[in-house]
Amino acid sequence: MRTARLRNVRPVLWTGWAALATGAVLCVLGWYGISGERYAERQLPYLASCTVPGAALIIAAAVLLTHGRNALAATRVEELYGLLVATDPEDATSAEGTAAAPVAVSGDLLMVPGGTLWHRADCPLVAGKPEALPVDSRVLAGGDLAPCPICEPTASDESTTPAGPTAPDGPAAAPSDGPSSGAAG
Incomplete structure (x- = not known):
C-alpha cells in the first residue's frame, strides 16, 4: 500500500522541483533582459516572456510541493496507523518477537x-x-x-x-x- 501511494507522490514532488527551477531560471533571464534595456517599451517583452511565466511557475511549484509533502505525510500517518492496529501475524509482532493476537476477545x-x-x-x-x-x-x-x-x-x-x-x-x-x-x- 505504501509503495503504491509513494509512486503517486514522487512524480508530484519532482514536477514541483522542476517547475521551481524553471521558474527561477525564467525570472533570472527576465531580470537580466530588463536590466540591459534603458526604455520601458523595450523591457516589456522580457517581462511578458520570462518574468511573468517564471513567477507563475514558482507559484505552481509551491502548490505542487505543498500537495506532495501533505500526501507524503498522509502516507506516513497511514503506515503508522496500520502498524498500530495491525492484528495479522504477518503485519506486526510484539516486542518479544511472538505473533500479535487480536486485541481483545473476552465477552465480559x-x-x-x-x-x-x-x-x-x-x-x-x-x-x-x-x-x-x-x-x-x-x-x-x-x-x-x-x-x-x-x-x-x-x-x-x-x-x-x-x-x-x-x-x-x-x-x-x-x-x-x-x-x-x-x-x-
Missing part, C-alpha cells in the same frame, strides 16, 4: 469509574486495573459510555455481562407470569 465488559468508554475485560486499556468495574446494562442503555475503539466491544457482548442476562430474563418472565395467573383464575 468493564468500565473504569469516571471513564467515558466501556471495554472488553482483556482490553489493554483496562487489563490489570483493579479499579475496573463490570458494566451495568442500565449504564449502557443510558448512553453515558461509548464502546472502546481499541477492543471494539459489540452490543451482543452486553448479554454476557453479569447484569446483562437479568435484563432479557426480566421481560420474558413477565409474560410467563401473565398466562399462569390467567390459568389460575
